[in-house]
Amino acid sequence: MPPTAAPTESDPDVGNPQVPLDHRRSLYETMVLSRVFETEAERQYKAAKIGGYCHLSSGQEATSVGVVAAMEPEDILVTGYRCHGFALAKGLSADSVMAELFGREDGCAHGRGGSMHIMDVGSNFYGGWGIVAGQLPVATGLALGLVRQGRDQAVVCELGDGAVNMGAWHESLNLASLWNLPIVFLVVNNVYGMGTSVERASAEPDIYKRAASYRMAGERVDGNNLDAVIEATGRLLKIAREDRRPAVLETMTYRYRGHSVADAGLAYRTKEEVAARRENGDPLTRERARLAAQGLTDEDFDRIDDEAKRVVAAAVEFADASPEPAVETLAAGMYAPGSAEQFERMRPGSPFGEEALTFDSGLGR
Amino acid sequence: MPPTAAPTESDPDVGNPQVPLDHRRSLYETMVLSRVFETEAERQYKAAKIGGYCHLSSGQEATSVGVVAAMEPEDILVTGYRCHGFALAKGLSADSVMAELFGREDGCAHGRGGSMHIMDVGSNFYGGWGIVAGQLPVATGLALGLVRQGRDQAVVCELGDGAVNMGAWHESLNLASLWNLPIVFLVVNNVYGMGTSVERASAEPDIYKRAASYRMAGERVDGNNLDAVIEATGRLLKIAREDRRPAVLETMTYRYRGHSVADAGLAYRTKEEVAARRENGDPLTRERARLAAQGLTDEDFDRIDDEAKRVVAAAVEFADASPEPAVETLAAGMYAPGSAEQFERMRPGSPFGEEALTFDSGLGR
Amino acid sequence: MTPVAEKPEAAGVVEMTYREALRLAMREEMERDERVFIMGEEVGLFEGSYKVTAGLMDEFGEDRVRDTPISEEGFVGAGVGAAMLGERPIVEIMTLNFLLVAMDQVINHAAKIGAMFGGEVRCPMVIRTPNGAGNQLTAQHSQSFDGWFAGTPGLKVVAPASPADARSLLKAAIRDDDPVLFIENLPIYKEKGEVDLSDDSAGEIGRAAIVREGSDLTIVSHSFATVRALKAAKTLEQEHGASVEVVDLRSLRPLDTQTIAESVARTNRALCIEEGWPSYGVTAEIAARIQKACFDDLDAPVERVGMAEVPLPYSKPLELAAMPGEARLVDAALATLEGSR
């Protein structure tokens, strides 16, 4: 995708006038929060406060914030493992997400899921999944559930450019179209799947065109342009809700950091490429310019940045203060209440230590 | 697909003049052999000489014979479980196929594979597979093997209209196109996958159009028109061999019998539908008319029918006379020669009877 | 087409096949709870490849008895998602062999939800599928992977052996709030037994049953292997004067080792049998637990029998030689009865 030219004085990009300034401002605040959160997460990872795999979405904020901005609160969001930004946009608190990254009891999944498995039913965010494309059949089923329950919401299912070559993509899109399910498959095209570029992975690099194989609408937008993302997502979600037709939306963006914090991210691309992407069309820079064109001052932006830093710093404090899960709750949540009774006769002859496992599902919350 | 009008006196369909009469005649002989073979297989199944699943291809002879007619002997054929007709066309003897259906030592797989797993490396027929779409990745790998070995042949991989909704289809086609492999994916569209019509299974019922998702050529032909099948297959195979580009060929045909011998085949379609298909555009009737238009007499056709019946009757005799596999060879073929030594230390404490298994792979042929 | 069993109205004890008992349980639960629906290949118009769902589409409509394309990974996952939203899907997989293409959704999605999301969401779904061999279906279509699922924390695995248990445990599985793999079996569908239509209650998951009492040897089995065990036990009594107890596991996870251990403590000898390959199979776990729980009770090593460890061949004599048929069961039982002190 050719880098979008940055706005110049001579032609100020004020963005879509339909979007009220205060709304645009709050969306920008979320984008900044997301960027600051990811930067801090990387720092905490390197400080060994966070472990496992940690996938950052810096550079993709216009997609995560824009998509969620077009969703109704009751609409359901499902994503892969690169989910922090989406979770914050969907309304999870920085506290509960950071506490989850720290693996603490107050994390949204009580420290059981970690970075890849953020989720919060109350916010209609159904995870946070780690198997490439594995979330597609699940999201398709959530859409089926909405239809069966006669609810008129829709599902947005995020996946990456590399995930579109998995069989689960094909089966899910076919089912969604055949059954007229209210779901938008959001392909976040950030150019690479780990170290493999779209051209090296997909025989049809124009991913959105694959929707045609299912008689489904497919669109591609500049994923770094907040307004474009909001507009396209909103339109496709409306069709999903009202006409019960699914769609594919491909947002063209870029991942600034490595695939995960463990990856320097330079074996398969150059420093220069990354720098050029940061300079041209960075979603925050661009949105900031629009807000400036509508009168926000440097002081306003400083306040926004400071507030984001404050919230994230508070989240780190909150996470650090939250208790580690108690070892006695190792098996908590695995099975539904009442299961302990089903398992009680399994103890004789079981492997060393197994007798100790308790199956009550309460997490003491 | 609208039934193709049968040829009339006023407008005699003589077929493609490029096809020499004697060649056309021998192809017709194979089509008749296939029909007679299937009819006899059903009879033998009902006589309990054949067991397991038995999928017949009566009505699909122009596709199986036409496709193979366009292949070079060194080209590789891979199919699903509906494979008798393809096997006979690829050059396996009725004897070895019937003996396999009877589960006898002289069967092409020594009675180990049965109806679904006919295969013969000598004829470059690599099976005969039972998991829907499971043969696609394997066939893709055979095409990769051809390329690695610098051979200029190609692979034809048969699958059904129902198989195109499996993830393996998507992954295989993407790999074949991305890697420029010499393979033609042959979709035999016989309207149903068991009891499910294409419209009820595929969001894009024009299956050949799905090739576009992989920047691959996709074509549809009348699968009951021998000449059309030969022409399209030949052209796509030439491209596969010379330009190393894969393709999808969809042949429109119809299955006269049930999904397998166990299925009456009427829960999902009417007697009338089946009868109409038999009357309009039956591949044998049509080919017979072409041959008649080129001078073959009723006596010629009677001779052809009689010869086919003779060959199939002889095959039944051959199969019946072939020995049942010896129980001592239960594990034969499972592992390569030399493996017995690797397994000899596994005996102590093994489950009852396991010690008796012998791992030599020789099948005493 | 298999007749549909009488409706519950016709109360009382009636004889029906295992297949009819399953169909009855599904109809009863679908009438009881509208969140329950069926998904799978050929479950509707075709009336089920093995006719288990015959008639249900006519009765409940295409939405609640939903034919799917051939896309196991897709529709098993669709069941997972629908269940997360509170629906109660019953996903039919034509045979267990085909679950191989959907393993990721079962093992790495359905089974993980409860624990991985900290108990904040559940996955109340049932996957019904037959395992087994015996009709020359050959290597790719004759397998039993029961132990793989039973060894997966987060799943529950149920595999009843009688029509009455098939009905009550399928009802229990449907009402359970966790993902349950409900393992059926091809030859068992036609087995007959008595079912009490007046009792609409669900069975208890995690409880084995002593289906035959005896004092010399305990045979431990599940699903069709229990049918085999009961026949072999008769033969052993009549022809060898051996008194054989048979423990039908009914569920593999949770596994009722307590009932097994109590039985072996009485008989002092155990034979574990299964339809699938015994090495690294279900009987390995049973034997490992018995030798630990009953170490001082055992008078002979715990013996195991299953399918011969080869990809099942098509040839009838070879297939017969590979199956855990009555002759092999009796021989194994006699060996166990004679073994050691």
Next chain:
Amino acid sequence: MTPVAEKPEAAGVVEMTYREALRLAMREEMERDERVFIMGEEVGLFEGSYKVTAGLMDEFGEDRVRDTPISEEGFVGAGVGAAMLGERPIVEIMTLNFLLVAMDQVINHAAKIGAMFGGEVRCPMVIRTPNGAGNQLTAQHSQSFDGWFAGTPGLKVVAPASPADARSLLKAAIRDDDPVLFIENLPIYKEKGEVDLSDDSAGEIGRAAIVREGSDLTIVSHSFATVRALKAAKTLEQEHGASVEVVDLRSLRPLDTQTIAESVARTNRALCIEEGWPSYGVTAEIAARIQKACFDDLDAPVERVGMAEVPLPYSKPLELAAMPGEARLVDAALATLEGSR
């Protein structure tokens, strides 16, 4: 980026990591046989997600070190097909967890070819993949399904514990004419050991090794569990005066029960450990075989330890509590040493 181990030219015994030993074996076999090639996600340009194949694409080119899209079912199957034609593919699966999406190609295709086609065609392929847990990778990424494959007739399953065995057995797997699942492990990649560069021979599949001699207890293990076993054995000797023998299985199918049985016949006590879930796992089979082969030798029940039977949680303290760490191994060993008579 991990340095590439010296070339065989520099003969003699050198120390290298398990990771380097694997890389060396692949390089040697690729130089030896042009039919050998590598396929997998990120094996080339990215140099392997765990750097095992680092440098090989530069050395052998993009055709013999082939990066694939994320399509495990597709490229595992492509390996099967290429192998049927006589090629010798080494398919790398990033971690064993991802093999779940390709199970059908492994279990119902690769494993069936030899027997199902009557020995008329073979499938000489290797699938390399690490199992294991311990780095907070959480429920979907911390599994070991070793037993599932070891229980599948038609497959061979190898899982070495030392760099020397990793090299010689990977060479053996590559030269073998059957499909071999070569199970590696995440934490084991950095383990160091001596490798004799002057010996280019392939190891023997189906032979366990006594990697530590002892007289009071036999610990049976494979892959990283053997590394744990050796540490625990030291502690048991130093702090508890127990003499512990360690049998490293090295291959799970075939399984060298003879070496295990001979060891237990001497020590009279056995503890089986594994990285994965023990119920219905590898240790179940080992225990079942030991109790049969060594019934009269055993002074105590065969004990088992593995990962706690929960989907592995992310939280570090919970993960630690779930792993078969040294403390649990020592406790289990002491319990086995004290058990029964």
